[in-house]
Amino acid sequence: MGAQVLTVIIDGLLLGLIYAGIGLGLSLILGVMGVVNVAHSAFIMLGSYFAYELFRRAGIDPIISAALALPVFFLLGSVVYRTLITRVEFTGPTQGLIAMFGLMVLIENLGVIVWTTDARALTTHYTNTSFAIGPAVVAWVKVLAGGLALALIGAAWVFLHYTLTGRAIRAIGQDRDAAAVLGINVHQLLTILFGLGIACAGVAGVLLGMIYPFSPGGQVFWLAWAFLVVVLGGLGSVANTLVAGLVVGIIQTFAGAFVPFEFVYLILYTLLAVILIVRREGLTSVARRSI
Amino acid sequence: MNPALLEVDSVGKQFGGLVALSSVSFDVPRSSVVGLIGPNGSGKTTLLNVINGIYAPDRGSVVLDGVPTKNRSPSDLAASGVSRTFQNARVFSTLSVEQNLFIPLLHRSGGERAKSIKRADELLAFVGLEAHANKTAIELSGGQKRLLEFARALVTKPGLILMDEPFAGVHPQIKATLIRCIQEIVEREGASFLVVSHEVPDLVNLSNFMVCLVEGKVAAAGNPKDVVRNEKVIEGYLGQSDE
Numbered sequence: 001m002g003a004q005v006l007t008v009i010i011d012g013l014l015l016g017l018i019y020a021g022i023g024l025g026l027s028l029i030l031g032v033m034g035v036v037n038v039a040h041s042a043f044i045m046l047g048s049y050f051a052y053e054l055f056r057r058a059g060i061d062p063i064i065s066a067a068l069a070l071p072v073f074f075l076l077g078s079v080v081y082r083t084l085i086t087r088v089e090f091t092g093p094t095q096g097l098i099a100m101f102g103l104m105v106l107i108e109n110l111g112v113i114v115w116t117t118d119a120r121a122l123t124t125h126y127t128n129t130s131f132a133i134g135p136a137v138v139a140w141v142k143v144l145a146g147g148l149a150l151a152l153i154g155a156a157w158v159f160l161h162y163t164l165t166g167r168a169i170r171a172i173g174q175d176r177d178a179a180a181v182l183g184i185n186v187h188q189l190l191t192i193l194f195g196l197g198i199a200c201a202g203v204a205g206v207l208l209g210m211i212y213p214f215s216p217g218g219q220v221f222w223l224a225w226a227f228l229v230v231v232l233g234g235l236g237s238v239a240n241t242l243v244a245g246l247v248v249g250i251i252q253t254f255a256g257a258f259v260p261f262e263f264v265y266l267i268l269y270t271l272l273a274v275i276l277i278v279r280r281e282g283l284t285s286v287a288r289r290s291i
Numbered sequence: 292m293n294p295a296l297l298e299v300d301s302v303g304k305q306f307g308g309l310v311a312l313s314s315v316s317f318d319v320p321r322s323s324v325v326g327l328i329g330p331n332g333s334g335k336t337t338l339l340n341v342i343n344g345i346y347a348p349d350r351g352s353v354v355l356d357g358v359p360t361k362n363r364s365p366s367d368l369a370a371s372g373v374s375r376t377f378q379n380a381r382v383f384s385t386l387s388v389e390q391n392l393f394i395p396l397l398h399r400s401g402g403e404r405a406k407s408i409k410r411a412d413e414l415l416a417f418v419g420l421e422a423h424a425n426k427t428a429i430e431l432s433g434g435q436k437r438l439l440e441f442a443r444a445l446v447t448k449p450g451l452i453l454m455d456e457p458f459a460g461v462h463p464q465i466k467a468t469l470i471r472c473i474q475e476i477v478e479r480e481g482a483s484f485l486v487v488s489h490e491v492p493d494l495v496n497l498s499n500f501m502v503c504l505v506e507g508k509v510a511a512a513g514n515p516k517d518v519v520r521n522e523k524v525i526e527g528y529l530g531q532s533d534e
Contacts, residue, residue: 167390168397171383178381181343182395183369183447 003135008253010138014146016249018207020242021149022222023229024156025200031236032173032193035085036093039100040226042107043073043198045219047205049111052120052214062122062210066148069202077198081191104220111216119213127210145207152203156196157238169193173236224265228272231279296321296356296451296483297342303350304337304507311337313507314351319451319500322481324473326498326515328491330528333504335487336378339453342485343375344368355451370398374449378456380436384429388420388439391428395446407446414442418472434465441469445476451483452476458490466490470497491529495519503528 026040050072051065060068080103088099129140160166169189172179180186208214208222225248233244251271255264295318304312312334319325327335340346342353344365353360360368374395383391392411396404415421418438423431428439437457444452454473458466470493476482488494494501494515501515505527511518518524 164393164397167386168394171386171394174383174385175381177345177365178377178383179394180365181345181369181373181375182443183366184394184397185366 003137004257006134006136007138008257009250010133010136011142012250012253013246014138014142014249015211015253016246017146017149017153017242018204018211018245019225019229019248019252020245021152021200021204021207022226023233023241023245024153024238025197025204026226027230027233027235027237027241028156028200029194029197030230032169033085033089033190034093035089035100035194036097037100037197038097038223039104039107040197040201041219041221041223042104042111043076043201044205044208044222044226045111045214045216046076046107047073047202048122048209048214049115049120049205050202051206051209052122055122055124061124062206063144063148066203066206069206070199073202074195074199076202077195078191080198081194085190085194086187108216108219111219115216117215117217119215119218121213122209124210139211141210145210149204149207152200153238153242156200159196160238165189165192170236224269224272228268231272231275294320297485298354299338299342299351300354301351302338302341302348302353304334304341304346305349310507312341312348312504315504315507315509316351317500317502317509317512319483319485321450321483322477323499324477324484324486324497326494326501327485327487327504328489328494328501328518328524328528329504329510333528334507335504336455337507338504339375339455339485339487343373343453369395369447369449372447372450373453374444374447374451375453376437376440376444376455376457378459380433380440382428382431382436382439382443384427386428387424388415388426388428388431389424391439392443392446395443399447407448410448411442411446414445417475418442419468434461437461437465438468441472448480449482451485454484454486454488456487456489458488458493466493473497491519 022044026037029035029037047069050069051062054060054065054068055062084099084103088096126140126144130137131140160170168179168184169192172184172186172189176186229241229244229248232247233240252264252268255267297319300316302312302315315338327338329335337346341348344360344363344367347362355368355371355373383394389411392414393408396407399407415424418441420435420438420442423435428436431439441457457469473484477484486494486497498515500513501518502512503510503518503521503524505523510523510527511521519529
């Protein structure tokens with residue numbers, strides 16, 4: 001029992017780091033821009049297939065793919081911002097939500113066309129290897145993925161808190177007009193922010209693909225996880241997102257270990273509903289005080 | 292060189308059926324303070340928003356340094372030397388006092404940025420906030436936030452500073468600091484200020500020129516002492532003679 005609990009805690013913390021990575025991009029985009037990016041999980045799915053294709057066609061290790069996903073998905077996010085978001089960001093939240101939902105459906109269906117509905121997996125030489133910490137057994141792949149997620153979160157935190165561009169992005173999140181009248185090119189910085197958010201999704205997709213099988217239709221489950229992290233941690237705050245990811249990871253692994261599988265989602269969605277009821281405030285108001 | 296830094300010519304602005312500004316015209320001369328007074332809802336803040344590009348005028352034109360500002364964004368106008376403060380001090384509350392001052396330097400080149408960083412430090416001392424440089428802005432009092440917002444508006448050495456109700460609800464000492472700083476910046480750097488305020492006696496003493504808006508129209512414009520004696524201004528705003 002003791003060994004199982006220790007394994008569950010370590011697994012939960014490692015998965016929690018990845019969940020924090022999943023929630024981070026969504027949290028930043030919603031917190032600073034007020035855009036509910038429901039297509040976030042579709043980019044996570046694309047991240048998994050990005051690593052899958054690089055591994056299958058060129059034998060590139062997913063760890064390298066995680067690093068490559070950063071600029072590739074940053075660019076992709078920047079293009080999506082310039083071509084889609086700029087057209088809907090001032091038209092009210094409903095139009096933005098519908099546009100992002102449309103993008104999610106588009107990406108998912110393109111995924112089905114290209115990769116079919118079959119689940120795929122990234123199986124490397126370290127996929128099934130593990131090591132012992134005392135009585136607990138820890139999978140190497142989870143340590144690697146968790147470590148990369150932590151590096152991603154740390155890099156985002158350093159960028160937002162220690163660079164002038166990052167601080168200006170936080171300033172825009174607090175007061176867009178005040179930043180604009182100081183000469184800040186708001187669109188340029190929001191392009192960077194959206195690119196960063198999608199880059200987080202892409203990298204998280206690679207990391208999830210290292211651990212779980214994936215399919216185009218399965219992406220939507222990650223959206224619920226991402227929202228749970230965001231709701232728990234508040235928006236726009238990297239540190240809070242990290243803590244929320246760890247909490248969700250621990251809850252999931254404990255629920256997975258000690259209650260029947262079908263109850264895991266019930267527990268998580270109940271938690272989501274309870275937090276929203278208790279907080280009694282919209283997501284955006286949480287954002288404004290956290291950035 | 293055009294004698295006026297800013298020319299507001301027949302500017303009109305409407306929100307649905309509400310006419311906020313109707314054919315407003317006046318100039319802001321170089322190296323001067325122009326006071327803008329008027330009752331609540333007379334269009335003062337709307338006018339500032341038109342001048343710095345937050346709103347586009349429906350009619351008329353705004354010309355800055357001889358160049359029309361039509362279709363220019365607030366950030367573009369800021370790059371051309373227009374800066375402003377808001378009715379409620381809008382500082383970036385989770386950034387430090389010093390970081391607030393550095394935000395306007397984002398798009399500046401290396402050398403220019405280094406000079407401005409030095410200026411930011413000088414401005415903190417200028418407004419008396421040097422001891423608070425590392426505090427988070429949310430920790431400041433309301434008056435200190437106004438001083439910070441004012442210093443932040445000056446970092447890039449703008450030619451025109453728009454100030455919306457800078458003296459509202461602040462301690463007399465903070466008000467005195469703001470007035471002293473405005474006068475020094477005009478004298479030392481040749482900048483111009485357009486100041487909206489209900490503190491009419493202070494504004495009369497501070498301004499070289501005054502405009503009174505009533506119901507979106509210019510009720511009177513000219514020498515501040517003459518403006519506050521104007522019958523239309525007394526009737527539409529002050530209620531009684533200022534003397």
